[in-house]
Amino acid sequence: MEDIFLALLRTGLVFIMILFFFRLTGKKDIGEISVLDIVITLLIVDIAVIMIEDTNMPVMKGLAPVLLLFAIQYTFSRISLKNQKFRDVVDGRPVLIIREGKLQQENMKKQSYNLDDVLLQLRTKDVFDIREVEYALLETSGALSVYKKGDQYPFTLPFILDGAVQEEHLSILGKTSDWLKKELENRGYSHFDQVFYCGFTTEKHLYIEPKTHLEK
Known part of the structure; x- marks a missing residue:
């Protein structure tokens, strides 16, 4: 009876941990979950199964690797927000x-x-x-x-994401970073870093959203 109680208690604890993890990763559709999120989730699930089945394992021994995974996910997500190259490696x-x-x-x-x-x-x-x-x-x-072809809604291809130029997208529409720089200068932007988002529509219009605050 005691083993059943402990298993139920650990199951509740694991549920809270996994729920906290997905809250930590932010609100995303299932299709938007990154490879990193999937890998960490699978590891947490494996650890959770061991914790629930082995009631002799100290709770802190099971929580330690989970907390480490939380720290890794949080750190990587912070780096991804600021570093396009890192984001490309992790998410593609x-x-x-x-x-x-x-x-x-x-x-x-x-x-x-x-x-x-x-x-x-x-x-x-x-x-x-x-x-x-x-x-x-x-x-x-x-x-x-x-x-x-012929869609009534314009298709927008991102040229700049958080200050990082998307060279592949430029090449799709036969544009270059030099062309983009001139277009931005004509609109009062001297550096790519000033732009949070820039998209080019099939109607050949640039949509630009500047950064609300610039890093010093």
Whole structure:
């Protein structure tokens, strides 16, 4: 009876820990959870199973590695907010899969993304002909973002994210960082670091949101 009580008590404790972890990672859809979040969650679950099954294990011995994982996740998330390169390593970057109705075979090969994957995701978006697609990007979550030719809503491609220039996105639309710099200067921005977000729409308009505060 005592073992059952301890198992139930530890189960409640584990539930609170996992709930706290997801609150720590911020509010995200399931499809937006990063690889880092998944890895840490799996490790926490493994530790939790051991804690629940082995009632002889001291609670603090089980909590210690969980607290370490919390610290790692928190530290990495803080670094990711400020460092684009670190974020790219941890989360990856969106990859162009279709451009102007043509499959980007090299990009597909690098991502181990085959034709069945592409066609399946296109069908879920009611697209049955690749030629209908203007651009399709494979997101870091594994979802395929599709912009069809003739869509009434403009498709915006991010050129700057938190001061970091997205060179791949510039190349998709045949633009360069020099071109972007001149466009920003014409609008009163002398440095990329002054821009929190800059997107370029298919209507050939730049949308710019400056940083609300600049780091000294």
